[in-house]
Amino acid sequence: MPDINWWTSLPIILLTVTPLVILLLDAIAPQRDPIVSMLLAVVGLTAALFFTLLVEGTPSADRDAFGLLHYDTLGLYGAAICLLAGILLALLSPRTVRLYALPPAEYFALLVMAVLGMVVVCLGFELLTIFLGVEITAVAFYVLVGLEGNARGATEASLKYFVLSSFSSAFLIFGFAFLYAGARGSTMLFDVWNGMVLQDPPWAELGVALAVAGFAFKLTLVPFHLYAADVFEGAPTPVAALLATGSKVAGFVALFHLLLPFQRYLTLELASMADNVAEILAILAALSIVVGNVVAVLQRNIKRMLAYSSIAHGGYMLIAPLALIAGGVRYAEVEAAALVYLLAYVLMSVAAFGVALTLGARGERAIDDYAGLGRVAPGLAFAMTVALISLTGIPLTAGFVGKFAVFNAGVQAGHAWLVVVALLGSAVSAFYYLRVVVYMYMREPSAEMPPVEGLTLVQGLGLVLATVPIVLVGLWPKLVLALLAGS
Amino acid sequence: MGGEFFGWNVILSMLLFTLGILAVLWQRNALSVFMGIELMLNAANLAFINFAQRYGDESGAAIILFIVTVAAAEAAIGLAIFLRLYRQAAIIDVDKANQLRG
Numbered sequence: 001m002p003d004i005n006w007w008t009s010l011p012i013i014l015l016t017v018t019p020l021v022i023l024l025l026d027a028i029a030p031q032r033d034p035i036v037s038m039l040l041a042v043v044g045l046t047a048a049l050f051f052t053l054l055v056e057g058t059p060s061a062d063r064d065a066f067g068l069l070h071y072d073t074l075g076l077y078g079a080a081i082c083l084l085a086g087i088l089l090a091l092l093s094p095r096t097v098r099l100y101a102l103p104p105a106e107y108f109a110l111l112v113m114a115v116l117g118m119v120v121v122c123l124g125f126e127l128l129t130i131f132l133g134v135e136i137t138a139v140a141f142y143v144l145v146g147l148e149g150n151a152r153g154a155t156e157a158s159l160k161y162f163v164l165s166s167f168s169s170a171f172l173i174f175g176f177a178f179l180y181a182g183a184r185g186s187t188m189l190f191d192v193w194n195g196m197v198l199q200d201p202p203w204a205e206l207g208v209a210l211a212v213a214g215f216a217f218k219l220t221l222v223p224f225h226l227y228a229a230d231v232f233e234g235a236p237t238p239v240a241a242l243l244a245t246g247s248k249v250a251g252f253v254a255l256f257h258l259l260l261p262f263q264r265y266l267t268l269e270l271a272s273m274a275d276n277v278a279e280i281l282a283i284l285a286a287l288s289i290v291v292g293n294v295v296a297v298l299q300r301n302i303k304r305m306l307a308y309s310s311i312a313h314g315g316y317m318l319i320a321p322l323a324l325i326a327g328g329v330r331y332a333e334v335e336a337a338a339l340v341y342l343l344a345y346v347l348m349s350v351a352a353f354g355v356a357l358t359l360g361a362r363g364e365r366a367i368d369d370y371a372g373l374g375r376v377a378p379g380l381a382f383a384m385t386v387a388l389i390s391l392t393g394i395p396l397t398a399g400f401v402g403k404f405a406v407f408n409a410g411v412q413a414g415h416a417w418l419v420v421v422a423l424l425g426s427a428v429s430a431f432y433y434l435r436v437v438v439y440m441y442m443r444e445p446s447a448e449m450p451p452v453e454g455l456t457l458v459q460g461l462g463l464v465l466a467t468v469p470i471v472l473v474g475l476w477p478k479l480v481l482a483l484l485a486g487s
Numbered sequence: 488m489g490g491e492f493f494g495w496n497v498i499l500s501m502l503l504f505t506l507g508i509l510a511v512l513w514q515r516n517a518l519s520v521f522m523g524i525e526l527m528l529n530a531a532n533l534a535f536i537n538f539a540q541r542y543g544d545e546s547g548a549a550i551i552l553f554i555v556t557v558a559a560a561e562a563a564i565g566l567a568i569f570l571r572l573y574r575q576a577a578i579i580d581v582d583k584a585n586q587l588r589g
Contacts, residue, residue, distance in 0.1 A: 128546075128550050128553055131553075131554075131557075132553060132557070135557045135560070135561075138561075139560050139561065139564060142561075142564045142565070142568065143564060146568060146571070149571070152572075152575050152576055152586055153586055155568065155571050155572045155575055155576075156572065156584045156585075156586055158568050159517070159568050159569070159572055159581070159584055160581075160584070162561075162564070162565050162568055163511070163517070163520055163521075163524075163581060166521075166524045166561050166565070167511055167524055167527075169557075169561075170504075170507065170524055170527035170528050170531065171527075173528065173531040173554060174504055174527065174530060174531040174534065176531075177500075177531050177534035177535045177538065178534070180535065180538055180547060180550075181534075181538040181541075181542070184542050185538060185539065185541070185542025185543065185544030185546075185547060186544065186546075187546055187547075187550070
């Protein structure tokens with residue numbers, strides 16, 4: 001048993017204890033209002049975020065926990081981004097919890113558990129740890145998606161998510177079994193990487209293929225995307241937002257970790273296998289970008305539109321690991337590009353979903369319901385506009401910085417055709433994102449719409465914390481890029 | 488590819504895994520679909536125990552306990568979801584759960 005490094009274990013411990021405290025408090029003093037549970041969840045998540053970032057200062061050799069977790073730059077910031085998504089969505093949740101009469105303590109306890117799983121997936125450097133992280137997240141989401149007990153849509157979404165998620169988890173663990181064999185009986189990621197390089201016994205390639213299929217589901221890549229729109233529509237909006245952001249970030253980081261040995265300049269032995277993997281990833285990315293953007297145009301429901309847009313964004317993300325495999329770019333550059341993209345994607349998605357849920361039952365439905373919002377609720381309309389412009393990737397927003405960094409890496413690595421597909425996809429996406437903006441500012445509000453409720457302080461805070469950084473990062477991209485380069 | 492690595496156990500686990508996939512894709516009853524998923528997880532168990540024995544590593548055997556635990560947790564929640572869908576809409580077919588446009 002290696003020495004236990006308490007500082008690196010602290011975020012995980014905090015995230016484990018917080019849900020227990022929330023549930024215990026509910027058992028002692030039943031919670032009718034979500035505020036206390038929400039505050040506990042936010043405190044727990046913020047403390048975990050603080051201690052995760054604190055690890056940044058320690059030398060690389062001391063960044064292990066139990067030998068199972070390792071804080072490399074990608075994992076550390078990936079975990080931090082998941083925690084950020086958790087904090088923002090916890091702040092935005094109370095209205096949904098009240099509106100749909102969800103059990104408050106259970107809701108926030110499960111939310112923190114889902115984030116715990118994501119953090120474990122980001123930091124896991126051992127196969128079983130990664131799998132358990134995936135499962136903690138998945139099981140928490142099965143319940144969260146269907147928490148609105150009386151609505152059939154919620155139960156149906158929960159059923160679909162359950163069947164497809166456990167199906168993909170089976171692929172993941174079966175793939176891990178072969179990676180374990182490829183590593184000659186070791187589950188540590190470093191041995192697994194060696195197993196891939198040696199390819200003796202020749203199991204690693206099969207393992208990688210199965211694991212990629214498993215992770216592609218978490219990233220909602222086409223053709224593993226079929227559940228996304230239905231689940232997003234049926235789930236409570238903040239839960240859908242966490243699925244779109246945190247779950248995707250965690251899956252992306254774990255996939256990236258797994259594919260690290262395929263970097264061109266590291267291993268010439270792996271060249272043919274790397275080519276195969278790159279081909280599969282390129283096809284998945286291109287399909288996701290095309291299908292996601294085209295189908296999003298057809299959607300009239302805002303949550304379904306955001307679901308398909310998140311499928312397309314999963315495709316854009318994949319350009320980063322592809323650039324790494326193709327070579328021609330420095331590792332640190334790809335890592336920074338991927339992280340900036342993930343941060344931007346999380347902020348703008350949270351902001352868009354956040355506005356939708358703040359509008360209550362009205363904003364979670366048809367795009368037509370956004371008509372005239374610019375006049376009725378100028379602040380919300382502005383936040384939504386910033387989020388949508390950033391999702392489109394228009395300059396001076398975080399979305400542009402992220403896309404530019406990732407696409408730039410893609411071009412340098414010689415994947416110009418994929419970047420062209422991505423740019424065309426972005427052009428299509430401008431149509432459906434900006435359509436909502438046009439509705440908000442250029443149409444008359446319809447008379448029968450219920451009035452927009454005032455923002456509570458907490459929700460306003462959540463929205464401001466999501467939107468302001470989008471603009472800040474857009475105006476001074478050096479801020480984040482320098483932060484990452486300095487690490 | 489060395490013949491010694493293609494043990495019958497591995498082939499059996501692959502066969503079970505394929506059967507599980509077919510069950511998930513072809514069966515319409517939610518419980519049968521779930522049994523297919525359990526079959527896939529158990530195929531992974533078989534693969535792990537086989538490789539653990541071949542490479543003399545005990546951790547492979549320990550992993551099985553975790554997979555079984557995960558499968559039990561999934562079963563608990565999955566069956567609760569099936570039950571609630573049946574109570575709400577008297578549906579046990581995954582195809583008929585199509586109120587959301589999918």
